Amino acid sequence: MENITALLADPAAWAALITLIVMEVVLGIDNLIFISILSNKLPEGQRQKARRVGIALALVMRLALLTMVAWIAGLVAPVFDLGWSGAPGPHGEPSFETAFSWRDLILIAGGLFLVWKATREIHHNVDHDASDETVDGVVGKATLNFGSAIVQILLLDMVFSIDSILTAVGMTEHVEIMYVAVVVAVLAMLLAADPLANFINRNPTVVMLALGFLLMIGAVLIADGFGVHVPKGYIYTAMAFSAGVEMLNIFARRRRERRAGSA
Template sequence: MENISALLADPAAWAALVTLVVMEVVLGIDNLIFISILSNKLPEADRQKARRIGIGLALVMRLLLLTAIAWIVALTAPVFDLGITGPLGAHGEPSFETQFSWRDLILIAGGLFLMWKATKEIHHTLDGGESEELLDKTRSAVEIGFTAAIVQIILLDIVFSIDSILTAVGMTEHVEIMYVAVIAAVTVMLIAADPLANFINRNPTVVMLALGFLLMIGMVLIAEGFGAHIPKGYIYTAMAFSAGVEMLNIFARRRRERAKAGH
């Protein structure tokens, strides 16, 4: 209790909490996009249930990982070294890592899975025809089972949860702050899940944009696993810019549709 009281009275702790909540919410966007796209492949009656279970599991995994924080930190220790001398960067440092930790391997595996999943979904989308009948057939063909969807969500929840907790560890040493930040971030995900999934489902072009985001996130995870650290600000700025352009396209289409309906 004394420790919590001291944290409540410490402005630096509040600043760390706010910063960490924002970071966790931003990191949770990747997880949420994947859950939204995957749940939209289910029959309509199961979609909300799948999103609730997926986000609930994300919270449980993050909290469990926080209780085993020493083990999580240990995941960054190298487990093997390829022994390859790669080209050096501008400052004389290796351009990529030859030592790999369990975290690196998990990020690489998660990135490959994301790229495979996004590529598969893009392929199914491009195979669809122009007519509603063909689109309905395409949707039916790519519908997945509820259990399969949950298994895939769990796999990516593990990857994103480990990345999320390691980010939290790097920003504060207070586990209490990490717990509050994680719960707050997942609550935001829970609130935003249905509106985001419904918006993606109503706008087919947004599906392609979201799948492009997943491809990019997959490549970033693989790069991180190989030690090529890409500033997250660049990634999210690119995503925000692309989303802004797509919103302008949506507004333009709706204005044209209203104009046609007016005639």
């Protein structure tokens, strides 16, 4: 109790909390896009339930991992080394890391899964048969069962949760601050889940954009696993720019449709 009181009176702790909440919310965007796309492939009555279960699992996993902070921090210790670094970089440094930790292996596996899943969904959206269409007229709807969706969400929750907790560990040493930041970030995900999924559902072009985001995130996870660290600020700036351009396209399209309807 005394520790919590001391934290409440410490301006540095509040600054760390606000910074960490913002970081956790931003990192949760990847998770949320995946959950939204996957849940939209379920029958109408199961979509909201899948999103809530998926986000609840993300919260449970993050809180459980926070109770094992020491173990999580140990995931960055190398478990094996290939002993070969490929062609040297411009300053003679290895072109990529060859000592792999459990964190690296988890990121590579999660990245490969994301790349495979996004590529598969893009293929279904671009090259589909008439039999793939559903009553809603959107490709890929109701093509997944609830259990399969939850398993896939759980796998990606694990990858994003480990990344999220390692980020939190690197920003503050106070577990209490990490707990609060994680809970606030996941609650924000819960509030944004339905509006985001419904928006993606109503705009087929946004589906392709979101799948492109997942493809890029998967590639970044793989690169990170191999020691090639791409600053996340660049990734999210590119995503925000692309989303902004798509919003302009949607507004322009709706305006044309209104004019055509009033003519």
